[in-house]
Amino acid sequence: MKRQIPLLIVIILGFIFAIHTFVPHKASADFYDWYQTWMKAISPFMVLLGIMSLFMVNTAKIRRKVPNWQYSVVTLLSLIVTGAIGFIWGTQEGTPFMWTFKNIQLPMGATMFSLLAFYIASAAYKAFRARSLEATVLLAAAIIVMLGQVPIGMAISKWIPEVSNWILNVPNLAAKRGIALGVGLGMTATSLKILLGIERTYLGGGE
Amino acid sequence: MANEKKNFFDRMQALDRRYIYLVVALAIILPLIIPFNSKTYVTEPAENVYKKIDSFVSPETNLGRRDRAVLLVFNHDASTMAELFPMEVSILRHCFQRKIPVFTICFLPTAKPLMDYALQTAKEDFNVQSGIDYVNFGFKPWALFTPIVLGMGDDIAKAVETDDEGRIVENLEIMKEIKNYNEMNLVVDFAASAAVVRWITYARSRFGANVAAGVTAVMAADNYPYLQTGQLVGMLAGLKGAAEYEKLVDVFAMHRVKENGVEKIVSRNYSKEVLKDSWIKLSDIKNTSYKMARLGMNAQTIAHIMIIVFIVLGNIGYFVNKKRDAKK
Numbered sequence: 001m002k003r004q005i006p007l008l009i010v011i012i013l014g015f016i017f018a019i020h021t022f023v024p025h026k027a028s029a030d031f032y033d034w035y036q037t038w039m040k041a042i043s044p045f046m047v048l049l050g051i052m053s054l055f056m057v058n059t060a061k062i063r064r065k066v067p068n069w070q071y072s073v074v075t076l077l078s079l080i081v082t083g084a085i086g087f088i089w090g091t092q093e094g095t096p097f098m099w100t101f102k103n104i105q106l107p108m109g110a111t112m113f114s115l116l117a118f119y120i121a122s123a124a125y126k127a128f129r130a131r132s133l134e135a136t137v138l139l140a141a142a143i144i145v146m147l148g149q150v151p152i153g154m155a156i157s158k159w160i161p162e163v164s165n166w167i168l169n170v171p172n173l174a175a176k177r178g179i180a181l182g183v184g185l186g187m188t189a190t191s192l193k194i195l196l197g198i199e200r201t202y203l204g205g206g207e
Numbered sequence: 208m209a210n211e212k213k214n215f216f217d218r219m220q221a222l223d224r225r226y227i228y229l230v231v232a233l234a235i236i237l238p239l240i241i242p243f244n245s246k247t248y249v250t251e252p253a254e255n256v257y258k259k260i261d262s263f264v265s266p267e268t269n270l271g272r273r274d275r276a277v278l279l280v281f282n283h284d285a286s287t288m289a290e291l292f293p294m295e296v297s298i299l300r301h302c303f304q305r306k307i308p309v310f311t312i313c314f315l316p317t318a319k320p321l322m323d324y325a326l327q328t329a330k331e332d333f334n335v336q337s338g339i340d341y342v343n344f345g346f347k348p349w350a351l352f353t354p355i356v357l358g359m360g361d362d363i364a365k366a367v368e369t370d371d372e373g374r375i376v377e378n379l380e381i382m383k384e385i386k387n388y389n390e391m392n393l394v395v396d397f398a399a400s401a402a403v404v405r406w407i408t409y410a411r412s413r414f415g416a417n418v419a420a421g422v423t424a425v426m427a428a429d430n431y432p433y434l435q436t437g438q439l440v441g442m443l444a445g446l447k448g449a450a451e452y453e454k455l456v457d458v459f460a461m462h463r464v465k466e467n468g469v470e471k472i473v474s475r476n477y478s479k480e481v482l483k484d485s486w487i488k489l490s491d492i493k494n495t496s497y498k499m500a501r502l503g504m505n506a507q508t509i510a511h512i513m514i515i516v517f518i519v520l521g522n523i524g525y526f527v528n529k530k531r532d533a534k535k
Binding site for chain 2: 032035036039040042043044046047091092093097098101102105106107108109110112113114117118120121122124125126128129130131139142143146147149150151152154155161165168169172173176177180
């Protein structure tokens with residue numbers, strides 16, 4: 001029963017939503033309105049579930065003193081402090097919450113992403129070698145696109161941005177479209193397998 | 208081999224990566240500290256976003272129509288702020304100057320402060336009022352993304368219910384002539400992910416809404432198929448796209464003229480000829496927030512050159528060593 005009931009819910013609702021997409025009948029629209037109201041009511045519980053899960057996982061790490069358990073303390077403290085100052089003083093401009101965001105969250109987030117520039121430069125120097133014809137083509141394309149993305153590319157020659165755009169609009173687009181078609185077909189097949197009850201790994205249990 | 212004397216290229220091949228990091232850091236920091244003027248070339252996808260928003264301006268009044276609006280979706284966190292924040296501020300400035308009604312919304316908790324920050328930054332120089340000229344729908348949980356996107360196809364006010372200040376959206380003045388995607392005819396999704404595809408799937412395919420993307424440079428390549436098919440009306444790609452939009456806003460929406468020695472802003476319509484001959488000196492723009500992307504492009508230019516130099520040096524070393532090894 002523990003597996004059959006969730007499976008039944010997924011199959012029935014899956015078919016109902018598939019039918020709703022293709023049948024613009026009033027009953028179908030009314031059902032969707034009813035579903036939306038339920039979704040709005042349920043969504044806060046998802047946040048609650050997420051917070052509970054975060055607490056359980058991190059308190060367990062602290063209790064067991066697993067390697068790097070100190071980071072779990074920082075995670076929980078950050079969650080409590082940020083939540084508390086948001087509840088007490090609000091989240092508008094000029095509040096401690098906004099100060100925390102601008103002075104802690106914002107620079108930390110920007111730092112994480114900006115590290116990419118250093119890794120790309122280092123990787124380009126160490127690994128980008130014209131070892132074969134394919135690697136040489138990739139290398140030339142990378143240099144043209146990099147120059148095409150900055151004003152100096154246009155200053156050197158008007159052809160650089162033109163060729164850069166061609167690379168993005170023709171070979172890149174062809175590859176992306178191929179990948180998208182493959183992903184789309186895969187998603188359709190997996191959705192059908194879930195709807196028909198063939199694919200059950202999402203239920204867990206290691207079957 | 209151990210006793211063999213290492214030449215310049217050997218040493219360059221084994222260069223400690225910390226030196227590379229140092230050079231990259233300097234290449235990025237110095238142009239930001241010492242700004243210089245560089246020309247921004249505007250590409251068609253950025254032009255199309257600008258023209259689409261500007262098409263909501265009434266030719267009679269030269270101000271935004273009250274039955275047209277733009278929805279800005281903030282779908283990213285602070286890590287990608289450097290690329291996306293300048294484009295958000297530019298589009299908001301464009302809408303505020305042209306009096307085009309704007310809606311903002313986010314589905315990620317980490318995007319909410321960024322959305323507030325962008326609104327605060329953009330409205331500094333404009334006399335705009337929440338509920339009349341713009342409305343911030345605030346943060347809505349991700350679980351409600353699909354119901355809200357689909358619900359907006361029927362009735363925006365019903366789908367979002369309340370705004371960020373807890374007001375009933377239906378009662379706001381801005382909503383008087385705006386019901387669904389027929390009026391809110393452009394959605395601009397700012398994302399560092401493939402989130403924009405969901406707007407194409409639901410809002411574009413089902414309701415015919417125009418969708419544009421403001422994405423990080425890394426994600427831009429993924430969106431080219433949708434640009435070619437016309438499912439995206441335009442795209443701002445990374446810092447370059449943001450710089451292009453900043454320039455478009457300065458050249459057209461925020462066009463400055465001097466009358467009797469007094470400088471004032473007189474918006475003008477988009478024109479390719481005007482754009483071709485335009486040259487904006489960054490030092491003329493006093494507010495740094497309005498030229499952030501163009502300043503960043505200076506750093507990006509130097510960084511790209513440095514990376515290309517590294518690649519060329521690495522390859523010279525590789526071929527010199529290969530030739531030497533072949534001789535042995």
